[in-house]
Amino acid sequence: MLINVRLLNGYKEIFTYTVPTELASENLVGTLIKVPFQKRIETALVCEQFEHLKNPVSFALRTAHSLEPFPQDTYYQQFIKQLSIYYALDPFYFFKRVRIFLKEKEEIEQSVTSPILEHRPLDVTLSEDQKIIVAALTPIIESPRYYPSLLHGVTGSGKTEIYKQLIMHALSCNKSVLLLLPEVSLAVQFTQLLKKQLPESVLIYGFHSATSIKEKRTLWEQLLTAQPIVIIGVHLPVLLPIANLGVIIIDEEHDVGFQEKKYPRINTKEAALLRAQLAKIPIVLGSATPSLSSLYTAQTKNWHFFSLKHRFAGAFPTIQRVKLTENKEQRAHFWITKELQTAIADRLAKKEQTILFLNRRGHSFFIQCTGCGFIPACLQCSVTLTFHNNGTLICHYCNFTQAEPTACSSCKLGPKNLLKKGVGTQQIVAILEKLFPTARIARADLDATVNKKNWQQTINDFQSGTLDILVGTQTITKGYHFPKVTLVGILWADVNLSFPVYNAAEVTLQQLIQVAGRAGRQSTESLVVVQCMLDHPVFNYLNEIDYLQFYNFELEKRTIVRYPPVIRLAEIELRHTQAACVEKEADKVADFLITYTLEKNLSVTVLGPAQPPVHRIKNVSMRKIYLKCPDINQLLRLYAALNKNNYQSTLFFTPNPLN
Ligand SMILES: [Zn+2]
Ligand SMILES: [Zn+2]
Known part of the structure; x- marks a missing residue:
């Protein structure tokens, strides 16, 4: 009995060994076995088991040693x-x-x-x-x-x-x-x-x-x-x-x-x-x-x-929506509305705590008018156009490109009103220190959490009540339990809605509900102030008992524009150090995908190739192609066919990409 194995040390070649007599009657495919290799013993994965060599070799094959102990999981190989x-x-x-x-x-x-x-x-x-x-x-x-x-x-x-x-x-x-x-x-x-x-x-x-x-x-x-x-x-x-x-x-x-x-x-x-x-x-x-x-x-x-449907303790907070684009002249700072300022002052007076949340994942990827809230988007793909530093706006699904606008195309306000960069937590803390000079304020974002000791101290201080306001990003949305928080302020609720992915509304709502859920864990009265540029319908579902209604709302949209879960989506990424190479090959790949789809009568839609929002990292250029199809098996078949071709670029396949 013979086996073909691959060494776990990383060698790509396949090596053949004879099987020791005590193992000859066993099915060894998929097991780990110890084999002699040069002058040492290596662990290898058995890929094949057979009786005779197709092409006899002139040298004597070496014999495998023993099986490596492996948990007896019946379903593992199949999985x-x-x-x-x-x-x-x-x-x-x-x-x-x-x-x-x-x-x-x-x-x-x-x-x-x-x-x-x-x-x-x-x-x-x-x-x-x-x-x-x-x-x-x-x-x-x-x-x-x-x-x-x-x-x-x-x-x-x-x-x-x-x-x-x-x-x-x-x-x-x-x-x-x-x-x-x-x-x-x-x-x-x-x-x-x-x-x-x-x-x-x-x-x-x-x-x-x-x-x-x-x-x-x-x-x-x-x-x-x-x-x-x-x-x-x-x-x-x-x-x-x-x-x-x-x-x-x-x-x-x-x-x-x-x-x-x-x-x-x-x-x-x-x-x-x-x-x-x-x-x-x-x-x-x-x-x-x-x-x-x-x-x-x-x-x-x-x-x-x-x-x-019920909380163990405390009660659900009241949700108050405020538009950032309105009553701008009545407040000292664009990012803190009168309503939020009043609510914070009220908490400080009552010695209760406040969390201010800022999502910074989305900012600086798009352009928004602070007058009317308008954001340029791709009409074909229903996603926001991504702002590139060379002064263009690009759809990262289909590559539609337009020049950076000089005025809002909706309300016609000039370039001064077009917001290109968002706001950071540091800036918010500075504003708060001016508005509330005696308040004890701390910051909790990725930068602040790098120093683990300080971060731990901040969390402890906030939990014990020696801080009044915590300004944070995603880091504070999960896992922590802050019993004295009765106010959550969401500074820019719709920033993530404009992130150019099909599930932006879903991810945004989930995150906002998680943040809002920090309020009122131990008290019966609590408030969530939601500041937004535009009054998006997704905010109708901010009260978490209404979350399941969001499902019907969003599913209808996904059905119309054909996105998961109603169809299957897959992503192919090409990478190469030379931008010209990746660009040329991305076109070739797309051509192949379209031709194969037609030839084999598949029901696949090919989108792109397009530049992703970040399209060059550490000297490697990238292009992406998206595939839509009702049937995942067709997508797998199509990619398997593509994978047989040779390209200079490296190809990466992701079925069901989420972000
Ligand atoms: Zn598009
Ligand atoms: Zn406008």
Whole structure:
């Protein structure tokens, strides 16, 4: 018996070995095996197993040693195979990735902040709604089948209590649990929380970039012996072989952070769903603001839908909308409206706390008129035109280009009124210091969080009440619990709506609800002031009990302009150091895609090639092509055909790109 293997050390060649007699009767494909290589022993993945060589060789083949211990996960090979097909990757990639990761040294272990956690014992009395959900899910952990469920629980409704019950139940059935979160900092928080709140005997392991190498090794040992454990992380845990996986829990399931930022941009949520389906186990997707795609699938594929409509403590805030473009002459600073200023002064007088939120992801990507709020957009693609420094506006889906306008094309105001740069948190703090000289104000954005010690101090100060106002970006939207906050001010609510992606409205609303949800956690009266340039209909759904109505509103729009979840979208990115090369080849690729689509009678629409908003990074130029189709399999087939061609540029394929 012979095998073809690939070494996990990175060599691309395939090597042939003979199989030792004690392994000859086993199916070795997909297993890891130790082989002699030059003068050392290497670990290799078995790709093929066969009786005879097609072309005999003149030298004696060496014999493989023994199998590398590997968790007995029956569904693992199949899972990796299907995942590889979906992402147009070599299955080898996944083996190598987990392997390399187990060996990597910890880098940022000490650098992740740990917030003050609420202590809640396990025997907390569940609400009736919580009991119903737990009672529905626990029998399926016991006698498992594929059972995808979507858990819509408003902010502060106690989804975590449900997760804890499911975890304990799975462990009592001798099964392991995967708990996935969209960010490492959240995974760290959850690990600490569960270690504190679950019995000491429960084995909980983080598996992410902040996990120590020692902990990773211990985790691997536990996987080999099939101990029932809890594994918490972001992208990596779903790629682990787990013999006795009982349930997968995905919290903050709406978060685009589940899609990896670097290529291959694997979407962990999709991978987890695939895995649950193959392993025939339940999977729970939880969120206060479920993604449109999950709501759509729940509706069209009969997923189970559970909801928690009430907060554990406190009450929902009142929402007040204020337009930045109006009454400008009545206030000292453009970014703080009279309404917001009054509300802050009121909180200061009552010794209550305020959070001011500024999303800075979108700013400086587009142009907006401060007179009427108008933003130039691509009529064909329904996305904002991206502002480039050379004075042009470009659609990054279809490449439509126009010159930078000298006046607002809607209200005709001159160039002075066209806002090209947004506003930063530092600037906001400076304005507040002038308006409220005695207030204690701190900043919490990415720059401020780089110094972890100061950041931790800021969080502690805010939680203990020695700060009055916290001005922050996305960093303060998730995970933290600030009981004394009764006012949340959203400085520029529509900035992200203008981000040139099809799901801008969805992502914006989800984020705003998360931020607004910081108000009134412990008090019955709280306020959210929402400042915006334009009164976009998405703001009708800011009150989180109305969130599900947003689904119908947004789905109708997506149906008209043909975007996910009603159709499938895929992205092809080309990269090359020479701009001219990538530009020429992008056209060639698009031509091929169109021709193949016509020849094979596929129903694919090819968009682009277009320049992405950021189209040259570190001397590498990029172009993107988008594909739309009702059927994902057609997209995979089309890309597989394209992938057989040779290009000088490197091609990256992302099915279902989220941002
Ligand atoms: Zn366009
Ligand atoms: Zn205007």
